[in-house]
Amino acid sequence: MSGIILLVMATMIAGTLLAGTIVAGAVESSDFDDPTVCKGCHGEIYNQWDGSMHSIAYTDPVYLAEEEMASRETDGLTDTYCARCHTPIGVLSGEVPPIGLENLSEISKKGIQCDFCHSVNKSTGIGNGAFMVSTDGIKRGPHDDSKAPYHGSMFSELHTKSEFCGMCHDVNHPVTGIAIEETYTEWKEGPYNSTTQCQDCHMTPGVTHFEANPGKASGIGPYRDHVYSHYFVGGNAAVTGVIGSEVHQRMAEERLKSAATLALDAEMKDNEAEITVEVTNVGAGHKLPTGLTEAREAWMEILAEDATGKEIYHSGGLDSVGEVDPDAVMYHVVLGDASGDPTMKVWEAESILFDNRILPKETRVERYNFAIPGGLKGPITVDAKLNYRSASQKFLDELFEDGAVVAPVIEMASAQGMMEVEKESGVPGFECIFVLISLLAVAYLVRRRKK
Numbered sequence: 450m451s452g453i454i455l456l457v458m459a460t461m462i463a464g465t466l467l468a469g470t471i472v473a474g475a476v477e478s479s480d481f482d483d484p485t486v487c488k489g490c491h492g493e494i495y496n497q498w499d500g501s502m503h504s505i506a507y508t509d510p511v512y513l514a515e516e517e518m519a520s521r522e523t524d525g526l527t528d529t530y531c532a533r534c535h536t537p538i539g540v541l542s543g544e545v546p547p548i549g550l551e552n553l554s555e556i557s558k559k560g561i562q563c564d565f566c567h568s569v570n571k572s573t574g575i576g577n578g579a580f581m582v583s584t585d586g587i588k589r590g591p592h593d594d595s596k597a598p599y600h601g602s603m604f605s606e607l608h609t610k611s612e613f614c615g616m617c618h619d620v621n622h623p624v625t626g627i628a629i630e631e632t633y634t635e636w637k638e639g640p641y642n643s644t645t646q647c648q649d650c651h652m653t654p655g656v657t658h659f660e661a662n663p664g665k666a667s668g669i670g671p672y673r674d675h676v677y678s679h680y681f682v683g684g685n686a687a688v689t690g691v692i693g694s695e696v697h698q699r700m701a702e703e704r705l706k707s708a709a710t711l712a713l714d715a716e717m718k719d720n721e722a723e724i725t726v727e728v729t730n731v732g733a734g735h736k737l738p739t740g741l742t743e744a745r746e747a748w749m750e751i752l753a754e755d756a757t758g759k760e761i762y763h764s765g766g767l768d769s770v771g772e773v774d775p776d777a778v779m780y781h782v783v784l785g786d787a788s789g790d791p792t793m794k795v796w797e798a799e800s801i802l803f804d805n806r807i808l809p810k811e812t813r814v815e816r817y818n819f820a821i822p823g824g825l826k827g828p829i830t831v832d833a834k835l836n837y838r839s840a841s842q843k844f845l846d847e848l849f850e851d852g853a854v855v856a857p858v859i860e861m862a863s864a865q866g867m868m869e870v871e872k873e874s875g876v877p878g879f880e881c882i883f884v885l886i887s888l889l890a891v892a893y894l895v896r897r898r899k900k
């Protein structure tokens with residue numbers, strides 16, 4: 450990266466940080482309560498949060514590896530910029546920089562936690578960590594009638610809206626302005642913006658819509674028609690399985706499976722298969738996939754086999770080093786660096802070279818044509834799958850030893866079709882003519898005998 454860009458970046462990042470009320474170091478991490486304190490009265494909510502991607506946002510090994518690489522390649526310029534969203538208390542208290550876990554208090558290690566979110570008292574806008582916090586001890590939340598023995602309570606409209614999540618779920622490059630992640634903007638520009646908040650799908654049992662969760666937010670509080678849940682489940686079934694929890698991993702798989710549907714039509718014409726697959730984003734309130742989309746992969750896998758299991762066509766398989774077939778239909782983003790070459794390093798991003806992700810409620814039609822060789826045993830079955838994984842092998846191999854870390858492939862949706870094998874001769878009705886001639890021949894012979 451050139452010296453000028455680095456200088457501009459330093460100034461811009463300082464500007465972004467100053468947008469918050471609190472200058473780094475003006476609060477102590479001990480001004481915030483550890484989540485285990487909240488657990489005493491909000492046990493159920495604590496258990497939902499514990500093991501979520503928010504609870505491990507800073508100890509996440511994939512994050513730590515990329516933070517380290519970014520820091521090395523920019524001489525530390527990205528340190529507070531990245532950590533601001535991944536350990537907001539770590540940055541506000543001035544414990545970061547340096548990056549990494551060594552200098553961090555126990556509370557800052559707990560990523561995005563109870564007392565951070567419920568101390569947010571104002572937002573300065575969307576993206577790049579546009580939050581302000583108050584250390585007055587009052588917990589901001591969705592109720593205007595909430596009373597707690599331990600803390601003051603206050604209604605906060607911000608907490609009930611997507612704009613709360615949008616403070617962090619939109620990430621722009623501070624110098625080039627390139628949208629590195631824009632989940633909030635995708636939602637804002639989509640069909641859910643007036644009907645469904647992020648909280649309705651990510652903080653209720655509904656997954657793709659609001660669904661009430663009656664109960665108590667605290668054992669010593671009142672019964673309510675709905676209590677917001679705190680699993681914050683997205684598509685990450687990889688890291689949740691390693692340092693999160695099995696519950697969160699399973700819920701991520703379920704969420705991915707409710708996001709899309711597939712419909713398949715298989716036809717044969719002149720010994721050529723014509724396959725049409727329709728994929729619809731039925732459940733995600735933003736593009737599919739969203740978030741860290743230079744790493745995430747959602748792709749179509751098509752496999753055609755004859756009745757003996759002989760493979761006739763395969764698109765979207767994995768090769769020996771775990772990369773997806775380069776000819777596969779893949780929904781993702783490719784970022785470009787200063788020379789216009791693809792890069793997965795977000796700090797180098799100066800353009801978006803490619804983005805074919807599926808819009809909320811959009812149906813995309815993909816077509817496949819391939820020849821059917823002779824001598825096969827019918828019928829031919831065609832299997833279509835929409836696959837997802839949290840990171841490409843290339844992305845993981847850049848951060849870790851080659852092949853050391855592998856993201857599991859989750860099947861989001863599937864559809865099947867069948868085709869009959871056509872007979873060797875292409876002349877239609879040949880069989881009928883053959884039968885007719887045989888019948889005539891038999892009739893002739895019978896008549897000759899009678900004579």
Ligand code: HEC
Binds near residue numbers: 488564592596
């Ligand atoms: C001594 C018990 C106790 C402890 C400890 C406690 N709370 Fe509460 N909290 C309550 C009760 C009771 C309510 C009222 C629940 C209701 O109104 O449904 C409540 C309500 C809340 C609300 C809703 C506020 C609103 O106006 O919408 C939030 C947010 C909250 N607590 C966050 C926290 C956080 C964060 C912690 C840890 C720093 C914490 N609580 C610790 C008992 C406690």
Ligand code: HEC
Binds near residue numbers: 484488494498677
């Ligand atoms: C990412 C930010 C975030 C984190 C982390 C978080 N919360 Fe919340 N919490 C919210 C939001 C937002 C709401 C309100 C949702 C709405 O009204 O749409 C909420 C609601 C609540 C409520 C009121 C629930 C209800 O519906 O009556 C309580 C109590 C609460 N949180 C406690 C906690 C505790 C305890 C923790 C940690 C174990 C925690 N929160 C972690 C954002 C967060």
Ligand code: HEC
Binds near residue numbers: 613615651683701
């Ligand atoms: C302080 C910044 C911040 C706020 C506010 C915030 N998030 Fe997050 N969120 C993050 C970060 C950072 C991660 C990713 C952690 C990681 O992957 O290591 C994340 C992860 C998630 C995930 C899991 C993604 C996956 O791949 O599985 C979901 C879902 C999510 N957030 C939803 C929400 C919702 C809904 C809200 C608003 C109620 C919200 N977040 C508010 C920073 C934030």
Ligand code: HEC
Binds near residue numbers: 683737738739740
């Ligand atoms: C209509 C329901 C719905 C709404 C509204 C919604 N989401 Fe999602 N979200 C989903 C589903 C389903 C998935 C899983 C499919 C996917 O990964 O895109 C998901 C995935 C995610 C992920 C993980 C993406 C990945 O693959 O790494 C994040 C982060 C996220 N949502 C954040 C948000 C935020 C922030 C908002 C509000 C701006 C929001 N969501 C609004 C349903 C919704």
Ligand code: HEC
Binds near residue numbers: 576
């Ligand atoms: C504005 C807030 C924000 C900033 C700044 C930010 N991130 Fe994130 N980061 C997020 C959110 C939100 C997610 C979750 C999106 C998703 O799940 O796809 C995330 C996810 C990630 C992940 C995925 C982790 C996993 O396990 O899949 C990595 C890696 C990451 N960020 C690295 C970085 C680095 C490196 C920087 C600095 C160059 C950075 N982030 C800056 C908000 C931010």
